[in-house]
Amino acid sequence: MTGDSISRNRDRTEHAHALALRATVEVSEYSGAEMSFSRRSFLVGAGSGLSLLVLTACTEPEPMPTPTVSPSPTFTVPRPKSMQRSNWTSDPYSRGSHSFITVGSTPQFREDLRQPIMGRIFFAGEATSSDLPGSVLGAQSSGARAASELSGAAQKGDRIAVIGAGAAGAEAARLLSLQGHDVIVIEARNRVGGRIDTRESKSWPLPIELGAWRLDKTTDAVLLSRLAELGIETNPFTGSLLQGAKATATENTVGPTAVASALAWAGEQIKDVSVTNALDDSGAAKGAPDSNGLTGADLLDQYLASLATVNGASDSKLSAWYGLDGLPQYDRLVTGGFGTLVADALKGITTSLSTAVVGIAYSDSGVSLQLGTGESLKVDRALITVPLGVLQKGSIRFDPLLPFSHRTAIASLGMGSVETVWLRYDKPFWSTDAAAWSLVGTGDDLSTWFNLQAVTGENVLVGLAGGDAARRVSKLSDDDLLASALHALEPFAGS
Ligand SMILES: Cc1cc2nc3c(=O)[nH]c(=O)nc-3n(C[C@H](O)[C@H](O)[C@H](O)COP(=O)(O)OP(=O)(O)OC[C@H]3O[C@@H](n4cnc5c(N)ncnc54)[C@H](O)[C@@H]3O)c2cc1C
Structure with missing residues (x-):
């Protein structure tokens, strides 16, 4: 596959499907959330998956000897010792990664959503x-804001329930409790x-973070100093590597330039459009120049994929007017266990x-x-x-229904998707010391990788997918996800 053959709006479902067909599991050892690999377990090859599918369709559902497949498996990238x-996307207590502004909605909906009702x-x-x-x-600041609103409305001795023990709920509960309120936190x-x-x-040599773990040293300065007080290690990550099907480059300036020009164009229009439409209709997508042997379309694609790992939304859903406002420039990783932040805030509070x-x-x-337990x-x-x-x-x-303005806000804001996969190796198969790796022009859903060897010295790689790619990744079985991850890492083998 050449970089030229992949366009920005290409539907990658076929690619993910092909990967799923390529990898068929013979043996895997899976326990709980962690998958560890002690034996070679993949049968790979265009014919193998298909022939197994045909077999499945034509035979009785009784135990079958594992078919032998020729040629034998070939992954350029070795299998990790374990994966998390x-x-x-399908978690019933999040239903996605974070909120974003869809085409036609505005930041006003966030304000509408936070309006107190009846002081209760x-x-x-x-x-x-x-x-x-x-x-x-x-989230933490919103908890502080709500605690202050609630405190203003509360009477002495009031019993207050905080629903949800994430960053927002923990901070609110901490502050309300400090003010002497009777607080109970209820967590699903x-x-x-x-x-x-x-x-x-x-x-694993270090705590695994399946959710938030990247911070921005300027924007998150307060949070970083709190983490330092709590003794939670954070590390800067430096050096990035773009690698793809055709060539390598050290920096992608083409994508940011095209997006900036599309957003400037959108700002002059009479109605909001998606970032995709802004790129197309402004001509910014077409005008994106080739660079370092990579096509402009592929470089734009790579940049949009990396944005989606930050905001959870694909460019086709994101408002060109508001969707990319105030995006963080993540430059630090939390490597010492982010969860302690929340656990510490909730110390001594009934949860x-x-x-x-x-x-x-x-x-x-x-x-x-x-409550789900049947109690009230x-x-x-x-x-x-x-x-x-x-x-x-x-x-x-x-009961009663939330006010109309709340319901409109809930329906209008978007909920994005980000998925992450952690791979642990005994020894590295890569030779770059760049901490952030991006794929260009390969069509892989796991398009952004972090090399923790460069950050902490541990042989751990973390892959991210955002937006539609994350939704596809979330549907893969563990084995298909691993196949997808190993395929994505191929350009980095020996780099
Ligand atoms: C994969 C991923 C990567 C991210 N990366 C970053 C990052 O690098 N940097 C960053 O700053 N942010 C990042 N974020 C966003 C960040 O994690 C969130 O913005 C933040 O943690 C949200 O906190 P919250 O308190 O608003 O919500 P939550 O943390 O979701 O807390 C809400 C709580 O409510 C509970 N709950 C849900 N339903 C019920 C119910 N019916 N009854 C009782 N309890 C319920 C949930 O279980 C949860 O504990 C990322 C998010 C994801 C998913």
């Missing part, structure tokens, strides 16, 4: 942040942290885990929470911090 993956129901969470949506700091999962999801495993709220009835005299809980006021995706799905019934 996220699946935020309050809202926080990243989707309600106007300054830093889709980030940990934005069996852990705190929400979209900060730190996994510790004896076989009920594995308790999903399924209904909220409210009036001007109080709030009644229906009466409180004076409630702060809702569940992700936008959960509200969009209608997983919590409100």
Whole structure:
């Protein structure tokens, strides 16, 4: 496949499907969230997957000897010792990664969503942040804002429920508790942290972060100093490598230039369009110049894919007017366990885990929470911090319905997708010391990689997919995901 043959708007479903067909598992050892590989387990080759599919269709569902396939498997990239993956897209308690502004919606919807109702129901969470949506700091600040609103409305001795123990809920609970309120945190999962999801495993040399883990040294300065106080290690990552089907380049200036020119064009139009349409209709996509042996289209594609790993949205869904405002320039990785931030904020606060709220009835005299356990809980006021995706799905019934402006905001804002895969190796198969790797022109969904060997010295690679690519990745089985990851890493083997 040449770089020229891949256009920005190409549907990559066929590619993912082909990968899924290529990899068929013979043996794998899978336990819980971690998949470890001690034996060669893939049968690869264009014919092998297809012939297995045919076999599946024609035979009785009884145990069959594993077919022998010739030629034998060939991956340029060795299999990792173990793998961990996220699946935020289908997670019932997030339903996506973070919120974004879709075509035709505006940041005003974030303000509408955070309006208190009757002085009884309050809202926080990243989707309600106007300054830093889709980030940990934005979530934390929204918790502080809501705690102050709630505190202004509360009477002495009021019982307050904070729904959700992510960054927003933990910060709000911490502040409300400091002010002397009677606070209970209700969390659906069996852990705190929400979209900060730190996994510790004896076989991994460092904590695995399946959710947030990148920070911006300027924007996130406050957060970084809090992490330092808590002794949580962060590391700068420097050096990037673009590598693809045709050639390598060190920097992609073509993509940012084309997007900036498309957004400038969109700003002059009478109505909002998607970033894709702005690129096409302004001519910026067509005008993107080739560079370092790579086509302009491929370089633009790479840049849009890396943006999608930051905001969770594909360019076809993103508002050209507001969708790319204030994107962080991530330049630090949290390598010492981000989850401690939330756990520390919740120290000493009553937190009920594995308790999903399924209904909220409210009036001007109080709030009644229906819990998934069948119980109900009466409180004076409630702060809702569940992700936008959960509200969009209608997983919590409100009685009465939320005001029209809240419902409009919930329906109008977008919920993006980012998925991540962590691979642990005994020794590196790569030779670059660049910390961030990007694929150009290959069509792989896992298009952005972090080389933790360059950051912490550990032989760990972390792959990211955003937007539509993340949605496709989320549907892959563990084995197909691994095949997809190894395929994506091929250009880096021996680089
Ligand atoms: C893969 C990924 C990568 C990211 N990368 C970064 C990054 O690098 N840097 C960055 O700053 N941000 C990043 N983010 C965004 C960041 O993680 C979020 O903006 C932030 O953590 C959101 O915090 P929150 O408190 O608003 O929501 P959450 O953390 O989602 O907390 C909400 C809580 O509500 C709970 N809940 C849901 N439904 C119910 C219910 N019915 N009853 C009770 N509880 C419920 C959830 O389980 C959850 O614990 C990333 C997100 C993802 C998914």
